[in-house]
Amino acid sequence: MDEQKPTISVGLQGVYITETKICKVDGNVGRLYYRGYAIDALAKNSNYEEVAYLLIYGNLPKAAELEAFRQQLKEERDLPDFITDIIAKNAEKADPMDILRTCVSALSMSDSYAADQSEAANFKKAIRLISKISSIVATIGRCRDGGDYVEPNKSLGHTENFIYMLKGRDPTPQELKPVEMMYILQAEHSSNASTFSTLVTGSTLADIYSAVTAGIATLKGPLHGGADEEALRMMYAIGDPSNTEQYIEDALAGKKKIMGFGHRVYKAYDPRAKIIKEYLLSIQNNSSDEVAGLTEIALRAEKLMVDKLGQSRGIWPNVDFFAGPVYRSAGIEIELFTPLFAASRIAGWCAHMIEYWRDNKLIRPLEYYTGGLDLNYIPIANR
Numbered sequence: 531m532d533e534q535k536p537t538i539s540v541g542l543q544g545v546y547i548t549e550t551k552i553c554k555v556d557g558n559v560g561r562l563y564y565r566g567y568a569i570d571a572l573a574k575n576s577n578y579e580e581v582a583y584l585l586i587y588g589n590l591p592k593a594a595e596l597e598a599f600r601q602q603l604k605e606e607r608d609l610p611d612f613i614t615d616i617i618a619k620n621a622e623k624a625d626p627m628d629i630l631r632t633c634v635s636a637l638s639m640s641d642s643y644a645a646d647q648s649e650a651a652n653f654k655k656a657i658r659l660i661s662k663i664s665s666i667v668a669t670i671g672r673c674r675d676g677g678d679y680v681e682p683n684k685s686l687g688h689t690e691n692f693i694y695m696l697k698g699r700d701p702t703p704q705e706l707k708p709v710e711m712m713y714i715l716q717a718e719h720s721s722n723a724s725t726f727s728t729l730v731t732g733s734t735l736a737d738i739y740s741a742v743t744a745g746i747a748t749l750k751g752p753l754h755g756g757a758d759e760e761a762l763r764m765m766y767a768i769g770d771p772s773n774t775e776q777y778i779e780d781a782l783a784g785k786k787k788i789m790g791f792g793h794r795v796y797k798a799y800d801p802r803a804k805i806i807k808e809y810l811l812s813i814q815n816n817s818s819d820e821v822a823g824l825t826e827i828a829l830r831a832e833k834l835m836v837d838k839l840g841q842s843r844g845i846w847p848n849v850d851f852f853a854g855p856v857y858r859s860a861g862i863e864i865e866l867f868t869p870l871f872a873a874s875r876i877a878g879w880c881a882h883m884i885e886y887w888r889d890n891k892l893i894r895p896l897e898y899y900t901g902g903l904d905l906n907y908i909p910i911a912n913r
């Protein structure tokens with residue numbers, strides 16, 4: 531082979547695939563912006579519906595626009611019977627992410643606009659997806675606990691209704707605050723793996739249901755959305771806070787990755803992790819024994835990891851590390867963490883897909899072939 535070996539960007543590291551106005555991640559200083567607004571300001575002042583509107587339409591809504599958007603989300607909350615059947619029949623034994631992926635794919639079959647690729651139809655489908663995915667995740671959680679589908683309550687806000695459909699009652703402030711915060715913090719993060727796979731699928735001009743189904747499939751992995759579940763499992767495995775340092779030292783000595791640390795883009799403290807940690811500290815004195823124990827483990831693990839690998843290796847806590855104790859403070863079970871991540875990130879996936887389609891280009895990278903050529907074909911009987 532006389533072809534010169536090209537430079538290969540393994541894992542597409544450092545490769546820009548498009549221009550965007552949706553999200554800026556400044557990994558060197560640990561800053562994150564949705565449509566130019568710093569994540570700290572949004573987490574402090576905004577709510578998920580407003581953030582979803584901002585991501586999809588590109589500007590903060592005026593009061594009447596937000597009200598109309600909220601109304602559209604409310605109208606889309608119900609789930610068709612065939613979706614609640616899939617959930618009810620599988621929730622007790624199947625992986626919640628598998629159920630979610632299947633349901634979102636199946637949703638296209640009850641949408642008469644599914645194949646309509648106009649931007650107006652795609653905005654409509656985005657609203658439908660944002661609304662229904664939360665209902666699906668709540669219903670998966672409810673049916674896992676042996677409950678039945680709870681009809682949505684259309685007088686409630688988006689995240690309030692999520693908790694209502696999950697628990698069958700109105701949320702308490704202690705449940706609502708962390709869930710709302712996590713919805714905002716996980717709504718968008720530029721061309722992460724799941725957003726990229728959404729774009730790859732959509733770039734073939736497949737419909738938005740196909741595109742976000744690919745995104746959900748990609749989010750499932752423990753190197754991406756599944757890391758929050760793994761981080762909490764590690765905290766449970768540590769058990770007593772006094773075991774934390776030894777556990778982490780042993781894991782690092784065994785070349786194991788500590789889930790919830792490290793990031794492809796952030797080489798500084800992930801600003802989302804800072805916000806989640808602050809919240810955890812704010813509830814520390816009023817939390818259950820379980821959450822208090824998890825918080826102590828998390829803080830001890832964070833200190834050790836930051837001392838060992840922070841400045842020296844650029845490995846800092848990411849959004850997933852403190853998420854587990856915070857979700858537990860809202861009584862959310864571990865298996866719902868990644869589905870909830872999807873219920874939030876759907877806004878980012880849809881925003882990117884709609885933006886990309888305005889100047890669509892098929893995504894089709896290259897591979898450098900290192901196998902043989904012109905091999906002699908030997909009939910099967912002679913091999």
Ligand code: CMC
Nearest residue numbers: 722752753754755757786787788789790791792793794848
């Ligand atoms: N614990 C210990 N060492 C780590 C960790 C970690 N969490 N993360 C990276 N490293 C080390 C890694 O072992 C490697 O060391 P060496 O150069 O000696 O082989 C070096 O840092 C580079 O790691 P990499 O995996 O090649 O880097 P990457 O840019 O491909 O990885 C990552 C980014 C997120 C996959 C990785 O940091 C990781 O696996 N972290 C744990 C999983 C996790 O928390 N994922 C959630 C990411 S944030 C939310 C999201 O986007 O979904």
